[in-house]
C-alpha cells in the first residue's frame with residue numbers, strides 16, 4: 001500500500017490552508033467565544049467543492065475518494081476542528097446517506113444542493129436516552145395512507161437547528177428488532193419538525209449541536225431512503241465511513257497541536273536554553289510525532305479499503321479509536337509544553353485541548369470502538 005501524499009492531495013491541502021487563512025483564522029477565536037455557527041464559511045467551502053467531496057460529479061460533487069477527503073479534513077482541523085467536524089458530518093453522514101441509499105429522484109433532488117453548500121445537511125440517529133445503544137431508539141414513524149408521521153426527538157445533532165434537510169432514523173417496527181428502523185429524509189420547514197435546545201459545549205463550539213423535535217411530523221412516502229426496515233443497517237454502514245472522518249479530524253487536531261508545541265519548544269528559553277533541549281520535552285515531541293504518524297497510517301489504511309470498496313468496519317474502528325485517543329494525548333502534552341501560556345487563550349493549544357475530546361465520543365465512543373474491534377477479532 002502506498003500512502004504517500006499525491007499531487008492532488010497536496011493541492012487540496014494548500015487550497016484549504018489558503019482558504020482557512022482568509023475565511024477562518026481571523027474570526028475563529030471570536031466565533032469560539034460566542035459559539036457562533038458560521039454558515040457563510042460552509043457556503044464558501046461549497047464553492048471549493050468541499051461540501052460534496054465524495055459525491056460523484058454527476059450530482060454536483062467533486063468525485064474524489066477518501067484520501068482526498070481525509071486530507072481536506074486534516075487541513076481544516078488544523079485551522080479549526082469544529083469547522084472540520086461540521087464539514088465531515090455534512091459530507092459523510094447526511095449527504096453520503098442520501099447518495100448511498102437514496103433513489104435516483106432523491107439523489108437528483110438533494111445532492112446538488114448539498115454538494116454545492118447551498119444546503120447544509122444533518123443526520124439524526126442519537127436520542128436523549130439512546131446514544132451508544134442507538135438501536136433501542138424510541139422516535140417512531142407510523143404509516144398513514146401515503147404519508148409517514150414521525151414523533152420523537154433526536155439530540156446532539158450536528159446542524160440540528162440550521163440544517164436545511166435531515167436524514168432521520170426512526171422506529172417502524174418492534175423495539176429490539178434491528179430491521180425495525182427506517183431512514184427518512186425530512187426538509188426544514190416541514191410542519192411538526194422543529195429545533196430544540198442548542199448545546200453549550202466545552203469545545204467544537206463553531207459546530208452547531210442541537211436537538212431535533214418531531215411532533216406529528218407528516219412526510220410523504222417517497223421520503224423513505226432505501227428499504228423500509230433497513231434504517232439501522234444503513235446507519236451502521238454510514239458510521240463505518242464516518243469513522244474515517246473522525247480519525248482524520250483527530251489526526252488534524254494532533255498535527256496542529258504538535259506543530260504549535262514544536263515551534264514553541266524551540267523559542268521558549270528556560271535556564272538559558274530552549275526548552276526543546278531538555279530531554280523531558282524532546283521525548284514528549286518524539287512520542288507525539290510517532291503517535292501521529294501511526295494514527296495517520298491507520299486512517300489512510302481505512303481510507304484505502306473504503307476506496308477499494310472492501311469491508312473496513314474493524315480498520316475504521318481501529319483508526320477512529322487510536323487517532324482520537326492520540327489527539328487527546330497530543331493536545332494534553334502540547335499544552336504541557338506551553339506551560340502556563342498553554343492554559344490561556346492567546347495560544348492555539350488551549351482550543352485543541354478542548355476540541356479534541358469530542359473525537360473520543362462522537363460517532364461511537366472509544367469504548368464502543370473497542371467493542372466493534374473485539375467482536376471482529378473474536379468472531
Ligand SMILES: Cc1cc2nc3c(=O)[nH]c(=O)nc-3n(C[C@H](O)[C@H](O)[C@H](O)COP(=O)(O)OP(=O)(O)OC[C@H]3O[C@@H](n4cnc5c(N)ncnc54)[C@H](O)[C@@H]3O)c2cc1C
Nearest residue numbers: 123124125126131132156157158209361362363364365367
Ligand atoms: C458535538 C457532538 C456532535 C454530535 N453529532 C451527532 C450527529 O450529527 N448525529 C447523531 O446522531 N449523533 C451525534 N452525536 C451523538 C454522539 O454520537 C453520541 O454522543 C455518542 O454516540 C455517545 O452517546 P451518548 O452521548 O448517549 O453516551 P452513552 O451511550 O450514554 O455513553 C455513556 C458512557 O457509557 C459508555 N458505554 C455505553 N455503552 C457501553 C457498553 N456497551 N460498553 C462499554 N461502555 C459503554 C460510553 O462509552 C460512554 O463512556 C454528537 C455528539 C456530540 C457531543
